[in-house]
Amino acid sequence: MKQIYTHDNIVVLHSAKNILALNDIESFVKNEHTIPNGARHGIENTFLELWIINDQDFSKAAEIIEGQLNNPEPTASWTCIKCDEPNDGSFDFCWKCQSENTGSQKS
Numbered sequence: 001m002k003q004i005y006t007h008d009n010i011v012v013l014h015s016a017k018n019i020l021a022l023n024d025i026e027s028f029v030k031n032e033h034t035i036p037n038g039a040r041h042g043i044e045n046t047f048l049e050l051w052i053i054n055d056q057d058f059s060k061a062a063e064i065i066e067g068q069l070n071n072p073e074p075t076a077s078w079t080c081i082k083c084d085e086p087n088d089g090s091f092d093f094c095w096k097c098q099s100e101n102t103g104s105q106k107s
């Protein structure tokens with residue numbers, strides 16, 4: 001077992017766990033309910049830990065977490081050249097006039 005990720009926010013940690021689960025990597029959260037063996041790092045510093053079950057998953061898991069959580073895919077917003085409407089980066093077409101995103105980003 002190896003520690004793959006640590007965060008003080010349980011929501012973030014669980015989303016990391018879910019992402020790993022989607023990639024068939026088993027993991028579990030440590031320190032979720034109690035601090036084992038007393039305050040190892042002090043009460044204020046109870047970082048939650050995400051551990052993977054199989055060590056051979058480590059590099060794959062690290063890659064996934066790095067890609068998904070530490071460097072979320074940048075979805076650059078774009079401005080429609082036809083109607084000048086700003087669009088979210090996840091849209092391929094202007095939500096207003098349905099023009100295709102030509103890739104030109106004025107913003």
Ligand SMILES: [Zn+2]
Binds near residue numbers: 083085098099
């Ligand atoms: Zn438009």
